[in-house]
Amino acid sequence: MTTIPTNPSPMEIDAEILPGYEEILTPEALQFIVKLEQKFGDRRLELLARREERQAQIDEGELPDFLPETAHIRKGEWTVAPLPMDLLDRRVEITGPAGDRKMVINALNSGARLFMADFEDANSPTWVNTVQGQINMKDAVRRNISYTSPENKKYMLNEKIAVLKIRPRGLHMEEKHILLDQKPVSASFVDFGLYFYHNVQALLANGTAPYFYLPKLESHLEARLWNDVFLFAQEELNIPRGTIRATVLIETIMAAFEMDEILYELREHSAGLNCGRWDYIFSYIKKLRNQPDVILPDRAQVTMTVPFMKAYTTLAVRTCHKRMAPCIGGMAAQIPVKNDPVKNEEALAKVRADKEREAYDGHDGTWVAHPGLVPVAMEVFNRLMREPNQIWYKREDVQVSAEHLLAVPAGEITEEGVRTNISVGIQYIEAWLRGSGAVPIRNLMEDAATAEISRAQVWQWIRHDKGVLSDGRKITIALVKQWTSEEMLLLKQELGEEKYQHSQFPLAGELFLRLVTEDTFEEFLTIPGYRYLA
Numbered sequence: 140m141t142t143i144p145t146n147p148s149p150m151e152i153d154a155e156i157l158p159g160y161e162e163i164l165t166p167e168a169l170q171f172i173v174k175l176e177q178k179f180g181d182r183r184l185e186l187l188a189r190r191e192e193r194q195a196q197i198d199e200g201e202l203p204d205f206l207p208e209t210a211h212i213r214k215g216e217w218t219v220a221p222l223p224m225d226l227l228d229r230r231v232e233i234t235g236p237a238g239d240r241k242m243v244i245n246a247l248n249s250g251a252r253l254f255m256a257d258f259e260d261a262n263s264p265t266w267v268n269t270v271q272g273q274i275n276m277k278d279a280v281r282r283n284i285s286y287t288s289p290e291n292k293k294y295m296l297n298e299k300i301a302v303l304k305i306r307p308r309g310l311h312m313e314e315k316h317i318l319l320d321q322k323p324v325s326a327s328f329v330d331f332g333l334y335f336y337h338n339v340q341a342l343l344a345n346g347t348a349p350y351f352y353l354p355k356l357e358s359h360l361e362a363r364l365w366n367d368v369f370l371f372a373q374e375e376l377n378i379p380r381g382t383i384r385a386t387v388l389i390e391t392i393m394a395a396f397e398m399d400e401i402l403y404e405l406r407e408h409s410a411g412l413n414c415g416r417w418d419y420i421f422s423y424i425k426k427l428r429n430q431p432d433v434i435l436p437d438r439a440q441v442t443m444t445v446p447f448m449k450a451y452t453t454l455a456v457r458t459c460h461k462r463m464a465p466c467i468g469g470m471a472a473q474i475p476v477k478n479d480p481v482k483n484e485e486a487l488a489k490v491r492a493d494k495e496r497e498a499y500d501g502h503d504g505t506w507v508a509h510p511g512l513v514p515v516a517m518e519v520f521n522r523l524m525r526e527p528n529q530i531w532y533k534r535e536d537v538q539v540s541a542e543h544l545l546a547v548p549a550g551e552i553t554e555e556g557v558r559t560n561i562s563v564g565i566q567y568i569e570a571w572l573r574g575s576g577a578v579p580i581r582n583l584m585e586d587a588a589t590a591e592i593s594r595a596q597v598w599q600w601i602r603h604d605k606g607v608l609s610d611g612r613k614i615t616i617a618l619v620k621q622w623t624s625e626e627m628l629l630l631k632q633e634l635g636e637e638k639y640q641h642s643q644f645p646l647a648g649e650l651f652l653r654l655v656t657e658d659t660f661e662e663f664l665t666i667p668g669y670r671y672l673a
């Protein structure tokens with residue numbers, strides 16, 4: 140344990156301080172985190188408790204709806220602050236884990252307009268990834284980042300690079316290695332605070348600013364908390380109000396009912412909204428898990444064109460454009476397929492179709508998971524979006540009600556669908572426990588959000604009366620246990636006995652089974668998972 144002298148009480152670091160970490164974990168930067176924690180820590184916990192209360196009300200039948208008390212905001216005429224120059228054109232944004240130095244350089248060089256360096260879904264929050272992520276950000280902001288691979292390949296920045304944004308971890312996560320009064324501090328405040336503290340001046344000197352993506356918000360009150368954090372941070376470091384800009388991910392069913400309100404709370408700091416489709420599907424299952432009529436078919440059948448997904452994304456576009464804010468699309472799961480040109484072309488065609496749908500729907504840009512997809516998305520947006528954005532396209536034709544947002548999609552549950560969720564869920568958790576937060580599995584990008592869908596679906600199918608396979612068999616705990624053993628055996632055969640024993644598969648399998656068979660539904664798999672993480 141290393142004690143850092145901060146006021147009014149010292150901070151304790153319960154982890155190794157590796158060479159270079161002292162540049163990030165300075166007493167001044169940690170003092171800034173102490174202030175954030177002291178000023179906003181209780182409010183964060185109250186907001187998390189509010190999520191639980193709201194869940195209890197939903198379980199009692201009080202379904203999500205637009206809030207009567209904020210109708211004046213939805214009806215009012217207001218806009219967000221004008222966008223900074225380097226956020227006007229966001230046609231292609233690449234994302235990737237902040238802790239992976241090579242990927243950070245590749246992403247900045249990828250030709251995408253923006254790069255979102257991720258401390259959330261794509262980043263396994265090991266101590267090393269968390270601090271190395273901050274080192275990578277500090278070096279990237281100063282254009283002083285390089286990397287040499289084990290094969291001696293050298294990486295450095297091109298002349299022209301993407302604009303940087305970061306996504307701190309969600310409000311539900313704590314950073315167990317940094318303790319204040321013996322308690323772990325908020326992971327959101329750590330990721331936001333360290334990045335802001337170390338980089339704001341350098342970013343401003345480079346003609347840009349601290350830009351953020353805010354994940355997993357469930358209400359406009361959570362947006363208000365973030366706005367207050369921004370106001371405080373700017374005041375503390377003497378930075379002009381409104382310098383920070385944040386894009387909120389609409390990736391919970393609750394937030395879909397408060398999009399206007401979220402933009403309103405953050406209007407001085409807003410850079411619009413983004414449709415985080417994977418967490419959105421997870422949230423739909425999670426929040427409505429105890430509703431007798433709500434059940435989803437196989438994950439592969441929950442596409443962007445099913446009515447509830449179409450309703451939410453088009454409402455996001457309409458809401459943003461009314462408020463002069465951009466609405467960014469989301470991530471297709473396909474990634475380039477190596478050594479198989481036919482499969483590769485199929486994957487690219489799926490990404491292309493997804494981006495075309497987004498551009499036609501009115502999105503002002505999109506996300507890609509891989510540098511190989513930048514040209515695909517760029518070509519689509521260059522062809523279909525001739526101006527820097529399409530905020531002018533108001534989408535007043537879009538009429539979305541609560542029923543549309545909650546509509547249950549049709550489809551079937553198959554043995555293959557259940558087995559895929561089991562196998563892919565376990566493979567992802569195994570990689571996450573080893574420190575990899577984004578992994579290619581079966582030629583698709585998997586991250587924490589997609590793994591959440593896999594385990595939430597199995598949990599719900601076991602408990603729901605309609606959790607029945609298309610061939611009539613009821614999905615039960617016994618069946619899931621049997622298929623888990625069989626899928627684990629296949630994984631063991633693929634990997635070989637020795638590698639399997641040295642992997643995290645036994646723990647991942649156990650954790651997955653616990654998540655799907657226990658009556659209590661874990662809010663996020665990363666919370667129990669984090670207890671096992673180095």
Ligand SMILES: CC(=O)SCCNC(=O)CCNC(=O)[C@H](O)C(C)(C)COP(=O)(O)OP(=O)(O)OC[C@H]1O[C@@H](n2cnc3c(N)ncnc32)[C@H](O)[C@@H]1OP(=O)(O)O
Binds near residue numbers: 508584
């Ligand atoms: C639900 C959500 O939140 S979506 C957003 C969060 N998810 C993400 O950010 C996922 C980002 N994507 C990735 O992490 C990766 O693309 C993966 C894990 C899916 C696949 O990675 P890999 O197996 O390394 O892919 P692959 O071998 O094809 O990589 C080829 C090259 O592209 C680079 N690369 C791949 N993806 C990225 C990326 N997102 N950013 C930068 N570089 C990348 C690799 O570093 C590699 O570089 P090299 O040739 O210099 O060695």
Ligand SMILES: O=CC(=O)O
Binds near residue numbers: 418
């Ligand atoms: O964060 C993005 C998502 O789809 O989830």
Ligand SMILES: [Mg+2]
Binds near residue numbers: 260354
């Ligand atoms: Mg997400």
